[in-house]
Amino acid sequence: MTNDQQTPSTEPTAAEERVRSVVEQGMPSTIADLATLVRIPSVSWSAFDPKHVAASATAVAGLLEATGAFDSVAIRQAPIADGGELGQPAVLATRAAKNGRPTVLLYAHHDVQPQGDDANWDTPPFEPTVRGDRLYGRGAADDKAGVMAHVASVRALVDGLGEDFDLGLAVFIEGEEEFGSRSFANFLKQNKEALAADVIIVADSDNVDTETPALTVSLRGNVTFRLTVSTLAHASHSGMYGGAAPDAMLAMVRLLATLHDENGSVAVDGLTERDDATEPPALSEEQFREEAALLDGVTPIGTGPILARMWSKPTITVTGIDAPSVANASNTLLPSVAVRISARIAPGQRATDAYAALERHLRANAPFGAHIAIDDVDTGDPFLVDTTGWAATEAKRAMTDAWGKQAVETGIGGSIPFIADLVREFPEAQILVTGVEDPDTRAHSPNESLHLGVFKRAILAEALLLARLDARSE
Secondary structure: OEOOOOOOOOOOOHHHHHHHHHHHHHHHHHHHHHHHHHOOOOEOOOOOOOHHHHHHHHHHHHHHHHHOOOOEEEEEOOEOOOOOOEOOOEEEEEEOOOOOOOEEEEEEEOOEOOOOOHHHOOOOOOOOEEEOOEEEOOOOOOOHHHHHHHHHHHHHHHHHHOOOOOOEEEEEEEOOHHHOOOOHHHHHHHOHHHHOOOEEEEEEEEOOEOOEOEEEEEEOEEEEEEEEEEOOOOOEEHHHHOOOOOOHHHHHHHHHHOOEOOOOOEOOOOOOOOOOOOOOOOOOHHHHHHHHOOOOOOOOOOOOOHHHHHHOOOEEEEEEEEOOOOOOOOOEEOOEEEEEEEEEEOOOOOHHHHHHHHHHHHHHOOHHHOEEEEEEEEEEOOEEOOOOOHHHHHHHHHHHHHHOOOOEEEEEOOOOOOHHHHHHHOOOOEEEEEEEEOOOOOOOOOOOEEEHHHHHHHHHHHHHHHHHHHOOOO
């Protein structure tokens, strides 16, 4: 996060004042429309009913159509693999630029994570509930608030400038981001002409806190896969053979322990950290402990500044395990155990190279001659934003004016792998990663929520940016 010098704000134009007024007056209906979207359980994972994702796409298309801004609004699907199964429905809306104005592509996703155990929620996950200054519900922030930020900013543009504004617009609301964006690359190829833009705004990130806007300038990549360790042809009695026959759980635990050193830092040769990153601002351990929900006595892992550990270094996490539950445990030696590995890759390293390093390490360190199998591999490259372009400058100026506090540049420890696809298809486009989240959002977790003040300011920032770009010649 850096407080770079930015273009000083000038006196707002009459058009900008109208846009600001429209955003303010439209907030009740914007929140109501968001609540309607949250009520649709649009989980895109294969084990869930796809009709809900289809219903969500229909609702989003209706919202965009109702703005009156677009020449075309359509629901489209692309194949996951060439000639294969179709991905989840996405919404594509387009409006041609006029009089030399630039075109802006607005991206968000309307699918959501599964809610998990309802018992862990204080309120029903798909019944939007306002408590204090936050709206609770699955997808309330990630990323149906991103969808509504785009819808509301387009409404402000239409109502503030009139339907004959000159800015070109394309809106791409994806339907399977939470399930790996499996058809994303093919969707871009099939709709490349419609999606081509000078600026791409990805509304799927967060802010420093509820009072400070952020432009995300770095994202870690990811490598995920299933690791299976096998030592026996079948289960055996632990009393009869234990102590001599190595069971798969022992081998798995020993192997996983090699992935980190005594400080909890990644100990895999070939996984690199970003060594050209500027020194991040200090984040106190006290604040980190509160935001990360560390239990009393639990210490942070890794070395170096806390934010550098989360932005510029690799991580490895075991996110799932297939093994008998404690309730179903029997006195047997397990023949095989499988885990899900999720690694985050520092900006600057290719995800395929990181996967190769992980595979080498696991095969080289398998204990007791255990058999190793790796499958269900998924990779996504990290991303660094070029902040020297005019779009980033204008975005930070709009954020500063909307929030009343200077915008900052921030790194994010998470991943948005499809941005690499955007860079490949549209190499000349300037990409801006923005968002409506804050440290208390709890995206993907129970009690996900959206801070309504952040939501309003994020909408206003985007609306001001679009209004200013409408006044800009390419």
